[in-house]
Amino acid sequence: MTAWLLRHVQTAIGSLGRLAQHKLATTLTILVIGIALALPACLHLLVTNAQIATGNWNRAVDLTVFLKRPTSAEEARRTAERIRQRRDVAEAQLILADEALKEFRRGSGFGDAIDALNENPLPHTIVVRPTEAYTNAANLQSLAADVRALPSVEAVQLDTAWVNRLNAILEAFQRGLLLAAAVLGLGVMVIVGNTIRLDIQNRRDEIEVTKLVGGSDAFVRRPFLYNGFWYGLGGAATAWVITLVAIAVLREPIGKLAGLYGSSFQLGALGAEASAILLASGVALGWLGSYLAATRHLRKIEPT
Amino acid sequence: MIRFDHVFKRYPNGREALSDLSLEIAAGEIVFVTGHSGAGKSSLLKLITLIERPSRGQLIVNGQNVAGIGRGKVPAYRRQIGMVFQDHKLLSDRTIFDNVALPLIIAGVGTKEIGKRVRAALDQVGLLGREQSAPLELSTGEQQRVGIARAVVSKPPILIADEPTGNLDPELSLEVMKIFRRFNEVGVTVLVASHDIYLLEHFPVRRVRLEAGRVVETSDAGAGEKLLDPRKLIAADQGAKS
Numbered sequence: 202m203t204a205w206l207l208r209h210v211q212t213a214i215g216s217l218g219r220l221a222q223h224k225l226a227t228t229l230t231i232l233v234i235g236i237a238l239a240l241p242a243c244l245h246l247l248v249t250n251a252q253i254a255t256g257n258w259n260r261a262v263d264l265t266v267f268l269k270r271p272t273s274a275e276e277a278r279r280t281a282e283r284i285r286q287r288r289d290v291a292e293a294q295l296i297l298a299d300e301a302l303k304e305f306r307r308g309s310g311f312g313d314a315i316d317a318l319n320e321n322p323l324p325h326t327i328v329v330r331p332t333e334a335y336t337n338a339a340n341l342q343s344l345a346a347d348v349r350a351l352p353s354v355e356a357v358q359l360d361t362a363w364v365n366r367l368n369a370i371l372e373a374f375q376r377g378l379l380l381a382a383a384v385l386g387l388g389v390m391v392i393v394g395n396t397i398r399l400d401i402q403n404r405r406d407e408i409e410v411t412k413l414v415g416g417s418d419a420f421v422r423r424p425f426l427y428n429g430f431w432y433g434l435g436g437a438a439t440a441w442v443i444t445l446v447a448i449a450v451l452r453e454p455i456g457k458l459a460g461l462y463g464s465s466f467q468l469g470a471l472g473a474e475a476s477a478i479l480l481a482s483g484v485a486l487g488w489l490g491s492y493l494a495a496t497r498h499l500r501k502i503e504p505t
Numbered sequence: 506m507i508r509f510d511h512v513f514k515r516y517p518n519g520r521e522a523l524s525d526l527s528l529e530i531a532a533g534e535i536v537f538v539t540g541h542s543g544a545g546k547s548s549l550l551k552l553i554t555l556i557e558r559p560s561r562g563q564l565i566v567n568g569q570n571v572a573g574i575g576r577g578k579v580p581a582y583r584r585q586i587g588m589v590f591q592d593h594k595l596l597s598d599r600t601i602f603d604n605v606a607l608p609l610i611i612a613g614v615g616t617k618e619i620g621k622r623v624r625a626a627l628d629q630v631g632l633l634g635r636e637q638s639a640p641l642e643l644s645t646g647e648q649q650r651v652g653i654a655r656a657v658v659s660k661p662p663i664l665i666a667d668e669p670t671g672n673l674d675p676e677l678s679l680e681v682m683k684i685f686r687r688f689n690e691v692g693v694t695v696l697v698a699s700h701d702i703y704l705l706e707h708f709p710v711r712r713v714r715l716e717a718g719r720v721v722e723t724s725d726a727g728a729g730e731k732l733l734d735p736r737k738l739i740a741a742d743q744g745a746k747s
């Protein structure tokens with residue numbers, strides 16, 4: 202068992218040493234694989250960051266509840282309290298008509314015009330923020346309907362259309378991400394397979410001799426599988442570094458953009474899980490590509 | 506050890522390399538196979554090493570009928586045959602040590618044991634101390650001796666050499682042949698294909714002469730010709746019945 206393990210370690214290191222001897226070719230191959238893997242990785246970053254960013258904008262799915270006029274401040278507080286106690290409501294903030302008017306006077310610059318009015322034209326308003334688990338369209342609709350049925354409520358404003366649109370866009374992106382990952386993964390396998398094929402051609406003599414002295418197909422194939430393993434690992438690591446560079450370059454402008462929208466959103470890098478998946482799929486694709494190519498091409502090489 | 510029974514070998518291009526060849530080589534024997542190029546020497550060796558398969562007839566090596574050895578079992582079969590080639594077939598990007606160690610690595614021998622046996626094999630061919638050299642740093646004769654060390658390092662019962670002295674001058678050829686003789690003396694069955702007249706004259710061992718794919722002459726070491734070898738007649742008889 203230990204001898205077997207030792208031989209695998211030796212083969213792995215031997216394969217690494219051989220790749221290191223052909224620095225340029227190896228670097229180019231790994232770079233191509235890295236770029237191919239970086240594309241889906243960057244798309245993944247785009248989608249996850251967009252989800253986080255829109256998560257910050259949960260405020261946008263708030264319901265604005267306008268109360269009937271006239272409603273007493275006391276009644277408005279009771280209504281707000283009733284709404285707040287619902288399971289699907291995280292927060293219900295009451296803005297009394299007087300406060301709203303003060304705010305409006307300060308912010309709008311229509312102070313004089315408002316002074317000309319005899320009474321406050323604004324209703325009491327309750328801003329309802331749903332619990333995060335209930336922010337899908339169906340739940341929001343039923344929440345709005347329930348609130349609308351309350352006696353002192355005049356109107357409920359709910360704009361789910363753009364939430365739906367955004368979710369649809371993200372879903373489309375996610376599908377695109379899967380598709381891109383599948384196509385580029387196939388590309389990685391083809392790249393590795395082709396590299397291994399050339400490698401096998403270059404080492405034809407060695408393969409023949411090894412078979413002559415009794416090397417089995419599996420024995421002859423092993424170093425090529427390790428080559429595929431290293432290509433995949435190196436490519437995945439390169440892709441990971443590319444995502445880091447992309448994040449570093451984009452972090453500042455994106456932060457500034459978010460700031461303009463009043464958000465403190467910051468671009469996030471690949472998480473531990475996503476990084477592990479990237480590395481694992483790189484290794485798996487490299488190994489699989491070399492396995493298919495080596496199995497296919499080594500069979501054809503027989504000593505003559 | 507090796508028995509050909511009415512073996513034919515026809516290549517896809519229609520050339521018949523071996524035609525009704527019957528031959529028996531006993532365990533522990535050393536035999537020269539001679540003949541002009543094209544007489545079938547190479548084909549004979551290729552059949553034994555399973556590089557080619559007989560078109561007809563039966564070939565039994567070390568008690569195994571080669572017809573029953575499937576593709577997956579060829580490697581294990583070849584591990585019982587040491588092979589020496591005219592062009593050495595050394596791997597030029599590896600050290601002498603790694604070249605000789607190859608059959609042991611394939612057989613799954615432990616690292617310590619590999620070191621011991623590689624040095625022993627190199628010692629037997631007079632190249633101890635050259636383990637870390639590259640094959641191309643060695644002379645042709647030395648390279649051939651490395652090839653022999655690789656062929657015997659796993660102690661196979663059969664040693665096969667195809668024109669092992671083809672590129673060597675007479676003196677080196679004799680030296681190589683002496684090495685083969687030493688292995689034969691410890692019980693290895695040795696089969697050497699050669700048309701090196703000089704070599705043949707200096708080694709009184711059994712000779713099998715091929716011509717157009719048949720055995721036309723077989724002579725025992727030193728003794729007179731024994732074309733009607735009773736063993737072979739029995740074998741031929743059995744072959745005809747089966």
